[in-house]
Amino acid sequence: MLEIFEYEFMQRAFLAGMIIATLASISGTFVVLRRYSMISETLAHSALVGVAVGLVAGFNPLWMAVIIAILSAWLIEYLRYSFSLYSDAVLAIFLSGSLAIAVIIVSLGGAFNNSLFSYLFGSILAVSDADLITIFIFGIVCLSVLLIFAKEFYFIAYDEEVAKTSGIRVRLLSFLLVTIVAIIIALSIRVVGSLLIGALMVIPTVSALQYRQGFAKTLFISLFFAIFSVASGMTLSFYMSLPSGATIVLSILVIFIISLVANKR
Amino acid sequence: MKFSLPIFDVKNLYFIVDDQEILRNVSFEIFAQDYIAIIGPNGGGKTTLIRILLGLEKETKGEVRIFGKKIKDFKEWHKIGYVPQRASHVDASFPATTQDVVKMGRTSKRKLFSKESQEDKLRVEDAMRKMDVYHLKDKMIGTLSGGQRQRVMCARALASRPEILILDEPNTGVDVSSQQRFYELLRELNKKEKITIVFITHDIGVIADDIARLFTINQKAVICNNPKEALSCEDMSDLYGIDAHLIHNHKHEH
Ligand SMILES: Nc1ncnc2c1ncn2[C@@H]1O[C@H](COP(=O)(O)OP(=O)(O)OP(=O)(O)O)[C@@H](O)[C@H]1O
Ligand SMILES: [Mg+2]
Numbered sequence: 001m002l003e004i005f006e007y008e009f010m011q012r013a014f015l016a017g018m019i020i021a022t023l024a025s026i027s028g029t030f031v032v033l034r035r036y037s038m039i040s041e042t043l044a045h046s047a048l049v050g051v052a053v054g055l056v057a058g059f060n061p062l063w064m065a066v067i068i069a070i071l072s073a074w075l076i077e078y079l080r081y082s083f084s085l086y087s088d089a090v091l092a093i094f095l096s097g098s099l100a101i102a103v104i105i106v107s108l109g110g111a112f113n114n115s116l117f118s119y120l121f122g123s124i125l126a127v128s129d130a131d132l133i134t135i136f137i138f139g140i141v142c143l144s145v146l147l148i149f150a151k152e153f154y155f156i157a158y159d160e161e162v163a164k165t166s167g168i169r170v171r172l173l174s175f176l177l178v179t180i181v182a183i184i185i186a187l188s189i190r191v192v193g194s195l196l197i198g199a200l201m202v203i204p205t206v207s208a209l210q211y212r213q214g215f216a217k218t219l220f221i222s223l224f225f226a227i228f229s230v231a232s233g234m235t236l237s238f239y240m241s242l243p244s245g246a247t248i249v250l251s252i253l254v255i256f257i258i259s260l261v262a263n264k265r
Numbered sequence: 266m267k268f269s270l271p272i273f274d275v276k277n278l279y280f281i282v283d284d285q286e287i288l289r290n291v292s293f294e295i296f297a298q299d300y301i302a303i304i305g306p307n308g309g310g311k312t313t314l315i316r317i318l319l320g321l322e323k324e325t326k327g328e329v330r331i332f333g334k335k336i337k338d339f340k341e342w343h344k345i346g347y348v349p350q351r352a353s354h355v356d357a358s359f360p361a362t363t364q365d366v367v368k369m370g371r372t373s374k375r376k377l378f379s380k381e382s383q384e385d386k387l388r389v390e391d392a393m394r395k396m397d398v399y400h401l402k403d404k405m406i407g408t409l410s411g412g413q414r415q416r417v418m419c420a421r422a423l424a425s426r427p428e429i430l431i432l433d434e435p436n437t438g439v440d441v442s443s444q445q446r447f448y449e450l451l452r453e454l455n456k457k458e459k460i461t462i463v464f465i466t467h468d469i470g471v472i473a474d475d476i477a478r479l480f481t482i483n484q485k486a487v488i489c490n491n492p493k494e495a496l497s498c499e500d501m502s503d504l505y506g507i508d509a510h511l512i513h514n515h516k517h518e519h
Binding site: 033151152154155159162163164165166167168208212213214215216217218 | 319320321340341342343345347349355358359360361362364365366368369370372373403405407421425
């Protein structure tokens with residue numbers, strides 16, 4: 001066996017990474033097609049508030065991240081619909097607001113340390129057995145929802161109003177999608193880090209779109225890119241002792257540039 | 266008793282935005298197998314009217330019933346096919362083949378957890394053939410011409426096997442001979458498949474010989490059950506804001 005898999009922490013990190021790559025690329029496809037990419041960046045910062053609370057108050061940071069991310073997702077959707085605010089403005093407010101709150105909590109609690117650094121940029125050393133189980137259970141639930149409602153999410157992304165007039169519960173499903181995205185992002189911060197997870201959601205799909213294929217193929221290409229970049233990023237992280245989030249995003253960036261150049265018209 | 270219940274029953278409908286009456290006291294019924302053209306000047310309220318019928322916009326006053334039910338109680342949306350104005354202006358990079366788009370028409374019909382059924386496949390293929398886009402099924406939607414895309418949008422609407430098809434200016438930017446063929450297709454759907462057709466258009470010349478009923482919308486509505494006479498009726502020329510004889514003459518040019 002490869003040296004890299006002789007370490008148990010690497011096996012855990014790889015498993016977690018594969019699950020996250022799958023979830024991030026599939027949900028990312030729907031988010032990108034709805035022109036709602038910024039939601040992932042914003043929720044990643046909200047998740048950080050959960051991590052901060054967890055670190056300071058001694059709760060499980062991963063669970064807290066999931067809870068806070070979901071709550072912010074709902075609040076954002078509620079504000080968007082009820083006050084017809086500009087979406088991107090709401091997202092910008094939440095993004096910097098969350099970061100500010102997280103930093104204050106961490107500073108007051110005296111938890112500015114290496115552990116926080118790993119939540120920002122990801123770490124292959126950080127995935128515990130308990131984390132892996134959490135990621136696995138939530139992962140199965142999220143994947144099921146994504147697959148069950150894939151056609152609905154796709155239709156809504158294509159034309160929200162026509163979807164609505166065909167009897168699709170657009171608002172309910174939009175809430176469901178952001179909830180799923182919130183969970184996936186919170187799960188990802190262990191491996192990819194909250195400052196970098198947005199890239200893993202968006203760039204595989206944007207790269208796949210360059211190949212101008214139908215729905216199924218685009219989804220598949222995006223999934224392949226995500227898995228490939230997580231695997232190569234983690235390997236790089238292992239051999240060069242770099243934060244895994246950064247090496248993963250670097251790999252996906254290379255894929256993006258290749259896709260862009262190869263499909264240039 | 267099939268004809269006793271209208272598909273749409275609109276009574277004294279008003280749509281008012283900021284004290285401005287977009288639609289004023291509009292009443293009409295649409296029955297099964299009607300073939301209706303809606304005409305009127307830009308900004309006359311045609312799109313607004315059908316958006317209200319589809320529940321996308323809420324009326325200020327008045328009553329709208331679909332298949333006898335109020336809009337908020339209506340559940341059988343698959344019975345209605347809708348092709349919006351400018352539906353053919355899709356994002357060129359959206360990852361969808363013709364087939365992907367037409368399949369969307371089956372989305373609300375499927376049961377949760379069920380995969381694509383044999384019937385879904387048949388309906389999608391049938392809709393593509395009827396709209397003459399089957400040969401384009403694996404082409405990316407962004408690479409099709411305006412007229413081809415418009416037919417794909419109609420195929421998507423047809424795939425759910427609707428009882429009524431509502432089209433908002435399906436032919437903007439489509440050349441005259443394609444338009445003619447498109448209206449022939451619609452007429453065929455109406456006669457052979459018994460699908461009720463309602464469409465908004467500015468090209469009365471192309472369709473004047475064939476439409477069954479004509480709605481003219483300019484804030485108020487004038488409903489003409491015999492368009493051939495209607496085209497010269499004074500009421501309508503007032504509403505349309507141009508000399509009715511012009512419309513009449515235009516018709517004879519074709
Ligand atoms: N929700 C709304 N808020 C404000 N104004 C509206 C709203 N909906 C419609 N209007 C106004 O109502 C008028 C009618 O618009 P509508 O789109 O129905 O016209 P139309 O007959 O379809 O015109 P066209 O032939 O150009 O498509 C326009 O002046 C439009 O600005
Ligand atoms: Mg209009």
